[in-house]
Amino acid sequence: xxxxxxxxxxxxxxxxxxxxxxxxxxxxxxxxxxxxxxxxxxxxxxxxxxxxxxxxxxxxxxxxxxxxxxxxxxxxxxxxxxxxxxxxxxxxxxxxxxxxxxxxxxxxxxxxxxxxxxxxxxxxxxxxxxxxxxxxxxxxxxxxxxxxxxxxxxxxxxxxxxxxxxxxxxxxxxxxxxxxxxxxxxxxxxxxxxxxxxxxxxxxxxxx
Numbered sequence: 001x002x003x004x005x006x007x008x009x010x011x012x013x014x015x016x017x018x019x020x021x022x023x024x025x026x027x028x029x030x031x032x033x034x035x036x037x038x039x040x041x042x043x044x045x046x047x048x049x050x051x052x053x054x055x056x057x058x059x060x061x062x063x064x065x066x067x068x069x070x071x072x073x074x075x076x077x078x079x080x081x082x083x084x085x086x087x088x089x090x091x092x093x094x095x096x097x098x099x100x101x102x103x104x105x106x107x108x109x110x111x112x113x114x115x116x117x118x119x120x121x122x123x124x125x126x127x128x129x130x131x132x133x134x135x136x137x138x139x140x141x142x143x144x145x146x147x148x149x150x151x152x153x154x155x156x157x158x159x160x161x162x163x164x165x166x167x168x169x170x171x172x173x174x175x176x177x178x179x180x181x182x183x184x185x186x187x188x189x190x191x192x193x194x195x196x197x198x199x200x201x202x203x204x205x206x207x208x
Contacts, residue, residue, distance in 0.1 A: 023079035043086035048100035060175040061114035069187040072151045076138045080130030087126045117162025121155035138195040148188040
């Protein structure tokens with residue numbers, strides 16, 4: 001057996017290594033299992049609704065929609081695991097035939113189509129942004145902006161690489177990147193205002 005002093009030092013090291021902070025949804029109240037399911041399904045529905053707020057570009061198979069903002073905001077509010085579960089649930093609902101994708105799209109074919117890389121990127125970005133929120137990045141404006149930029153970059157990388165299979169590398173930036181920069185900059189600015197303000201509202205800013 002370890003001496004008591006060694007055991008105490010080991011416990012201190014374990015506590016120091018645990019850097020996870022409470023995310024905003026957890027700061028509001030304790031979450032029983034039934035409410036957890038409701039949060040995931042409600043978040044999936046919110047992403048689905050945001051997907052219907054779209055503007056079709058005549059030169060691109062990728063529409064401008066509210067999905068990215070909904071995904072990243074939910075990830076920041078929910079944390080890594082809950083955020084990832086919510087996005088995966090959304091993708092699963094679409095894959096099994098519910099019209100939750102942009103413009104009422106549905107089915108596995110949508111996941112394999114030109115916008116499939118963006119959709120899969122949502123899941124990766126949700127996990128990363130959620131993880132950053134668990135490190136407290138959503139509590140200050142500049143770290144919130146950095147988190148949103150990282151999330152957007154992840155979605156762009158997955159989306160552009162996959163989209164290039166359909167439009168080619170020469171056209172991919174014009175079809176899947178440049179037209180979305182202004183809108184995403186606005187969404188990042190909005191998140192930078194909303195998330196730190198939300199922490200001030202719940203009275204937990206700066207606390208683990």
